[in-house]
Amino acid sequence: MRGNLVVPIYVDTNALLDLLASIEDGFSIVEKVTTRTTTTAGSDKSISAEAGTEFGIPNVLNLLKIKLGGSLSSKKQRETGEEKEAERYHTYGSLLYRLRAFLNDKELIKRPYENSEVWETIEPSDFVEVHGVFRPNPLVDSLERIDRLIGLFEIMSDFRPLPSGQSSGSQKKGSQDDKKQMRQLRQFLQGILADIEKKNTRTFVIDATGPNQFSTVVLLFTDYLRDQTMAEIGYKEYRLLGKVVRKIEQDSEETIDLLRGTGLGGVGREALEQLWNAFNQMEQMNLPQVKPEISGPALEVVPIAIFI
Numbered sequence: 001m002r003g004n005l006v007v008p009i010y011v012d013t014n015a016l017l018d019l020l021a022s023i024e025d026g027f028s029i030v031e032k033v034t035t036r037t038t039t040t041a042g043s044d045k046s047i048s049a050e051a052g053t054e055f056g057i058p059n060v061l062n063l064l065k066i067k068l069g070g071s072l073s074s075k076k077q078r079e080t081g082e083e084k085e086a087e088r089y090h091t092y093g094s095l096l097y098r099l100r101a102f103l104n105d106k107e108l109i110k111r112p113y114e115n116s117e118v119w120e121t122i123e124p125s126d127f128v129e130v131h132g133v134f135r136p137n138p139l140v141d142s143l144e145r146i147d148r149l150i151g152l153f154e155i156m157s158d159f160r161p162l163p164s165g166q167s168s169g170s171q172k173k174g175s176q177d178d179k180k181q182m183r184q185l186r187q188f189l190q191g192i193l194a195d196i197e198k199k200n201t202r203t204f205v206i207d208a209t210g211p212n213q214f215s216t217v218v219l220l221f222t223d224y225l226r227d228q229t230m231a232e233i234g235y236k237e238y239r240l241l242g243k244v245v246r247k248i249e250q251d252s253e254e255t256i257d258l259l260r261g262t263g264l265g266g267v268g269r270e271a272l273e274q275l276w277n278a279f280n281q282m283e284q285m286n287l288p289q290v291k292p293e294i295s296g297p298a299l300e301v302v303p304i305a306i307f308i
Helices: 013-024 058-064 092-105 116-121 138-159 168-196 269-280
Strands: 008-011 030-043 076-089 127-136 201-208 215-221 236-248 255-257 293-295 298-307
Touching: 008 092, 013 092, 013 298, 092 298, 127 138, 127 298, 138 168, 215 236, 236 255, 255 298
Parallel strands: 215 298
Antiparallel strands: 008 298, 030 076, 127 201, 127 236, 201 215, 236 298, 255 293
């Protein structure tokens, strides 16, 4: 059900509070709750006339100027009460639930993973909810794996057996040359990684689950993550609530460039392919495929929250 309680993994608190304040014309994350318990004690008496007529409202008698015999009753009541005040605090999770409930009630959230018909209606600035597996930037993931593999080979180079007819001196010199090349390559890779992934941001690609398959690219600020090591979010299935900033159809020549805004972003595609091929041609290494762009169908989304 779309109204289920949610557990937030990532919340852009600025966007969340701005949206709620716009919807509710300002709000507070602290509410004062007052409760009052009242106890009433009293007795009721009636007015009786000699003619047998009864009236429940004494003022009517004055208006009609009816002279009645008998006695006029009175109503006495005593109330005692107790008031209690308490403060109720909203968490970001409860505020997210409130925002999502409002958007659902107004039918403002589009869920393109459900079917292709919803996908066709999506336009930039729409609210979307994406359900899928969160993968770290595939380019960064590939380069990090290459870096770790080279590090392992660098360690293993000290333990290679000596071929027959080769002196230990020549082996040592060859090993030192190999290690030097590996260190230089690792420094090069680490420079690329530092350029692609800034200190406080990470790019993730979401592979949608459901009948309609597409990719979603989001830029996350690590400060908004519950687990800033990102062990919790990587390669797991969550939901994303956000706003669309770009839509790419399946047959479009456009792509989402994962190198955009980096030093390598200004390098031509052919030069990059030569660089990736050079990695793949390294001896004794079964390296992962390097993927610097995402093809359609794809969305680029500004995230508000990630939850389960």
